[in-house]
Amino acid sequence: MFSTILIILVVIIAAVLIYAATRPNDFVVTRTASIKAPPEAIFPLINDFGRWPTWSPYEKLDPNMKRTLSGAPSGKGAVYAWEGNGKAGKGRMEIVNSVPSSQVALKLDFEKPFRANNSVDFTLTPSGETTAVSWAMRGSRPFIAKLMGLFMNFDTLIGRDFEVGLANLKRNAEA
Numbered sequence: 001m002f003s004t005i006l007i008i009l010v011v012i013i014a015a016v017l018i019y020a021a022t023r024p025n026d027f028v029v030t031r032t033a034s035i036k037a038p039p040e041a042i043f044p045l046i047n048d049f050g051r052w053p054t055w056s057p058y059e060k061l062d063p064n065m066k067r068t069l070s071g072a073p074s075g076k077g078a079v080y081a082w083e084g085n086g087k088a089g090k091g092r093m094e095i096v097n098s099v100p101s102s103q104v105a106l107k108l109d110f111e112k113p114f115r116a117n118n119s120v121d122f123t124l125t126p127s128g129e130t131t132a133v134s135w136a137m138r139g140s141r142p143f144i145a146k147l148m149g150l151f152m153n154f155d156t157l158i159g160r161d162f163e164v165g166l167a168n169l170k171r172n173a174e175a
């Protein structure tokens with residue numbers, strides 16, 4: 001009886017591992033909000049890391065988080081590094097492309113609680129009196145992330161943060 005249970009358990013574990021290995025190697029999380037403001041009013045809030053505390057949901061993860069701004073004051077070459085508690089972790093982001101009033105692209109590197117290298121894009125698309133602001137993050141998904149993804153929905157977890165951030169950005173830009 002014990003050997004039958006052990007064999008069934010091994011088969012289940014093997015099936016889960018094989019299924020995880022078949023999951024996509026890359027991920028994309030995207031959220032979009034419609035903001036009643038011109039792109040010129042929204043863009044500076046994204047393009048300047050010094051203004052992120054007014055809207056980024058990640059700024060509130062650790063009130064004692066150490067933040068370091070370096071490089072350019074805004075736009076391409078601006079760098080934001082942080083080190084905080086277990087929830088905030090440690091990492092660095094740099095603006096690698098900045099197209100006035102339409103796009104900001106970031107290189108995002110996490111060190112803690114896990115290592116990851118992702119790209120982030122903010123795209124502003126005007127439409128009449130509103131602007132559609134899209135926040136997207138892309139990256140590779142190593143095997144451990146594929147396995148964790150079977151039990152956790154990263155799109156929902158990260159997407160929820162993006163939705164909060166976009167709502168904050170909307171409040172700031174429309175004020």
